[in-house]
Amino acid sequence: MVAATYREVAKVNQMILSKNGELFYLFKLKHPEIKLVDEEAHPTKAGAFLNAYIFYELFTNKKAKELEFLGNLDINIAVKLKISYLKPNLKPPHPKDFRPYNLNQEDTRSHL
Numbered sequence: 001m002v003a004a005t006y007r008e009v010a011k012v013n014q015m016i017l018s019k020n021g022e023l024f025y026l027f028k029l030k031h032p033e034i035k036l037v038d039e040e041a042h043p044t045k046a047g048a049f050l051n052a053y054i055f056y057e058l059f060t061n062k063k064a065k066e067l068e069f070l071g072n073l074d075i076n077i078a079v080k081l082k083i084s085y086l087k088p089n090l091k092p093p094h095p096k097d098f099r100p101y102n103l104n105q106e107d108t109r110s111h112l
Contacts, residue, residue: 020054027084034077046077053081 003022010017024036027050036047043051049071053064070078 016058018054018058020051023054023084024050027081030084031080034080045071045073046081049073049078050081050084 003019006021007017009015024047027034028036034046035044036050038044053067056062056064056067065082
């Protein structure tokens with residue numbers, strides 16, 4: 001019901017709708033073992049990562065599953081978050097395809 005209200009408000013006001021709540025719910029159904037919010041309803045590291053994916057795609061029109069950055073998130077959790085974005089006919093990424101991010105190393109990748 002809340003999601004339907006958000007959709008209606010966005011439509012009436014010609015706004016872009018972020019579906020964070022719906023995507024959190026769907027992810028939680030598939031992976032109840034991964035905590036996305038803490039006791040005070042703040043995002044955990046995994047929840048913040050999922051939020052970042054959602055907003056990255058919303059703002060850039062690019063696929064977040066193609067990003068290599070994992071921050072300091074456990075690689076197995078990051079892979080599950082990335083898989084949640086894949087279409088069913090695509091092969092999920094393998095953990096070996098990710099590079100650990102080293103905060104002490106200069107990042108030579110281009111930034112927006």
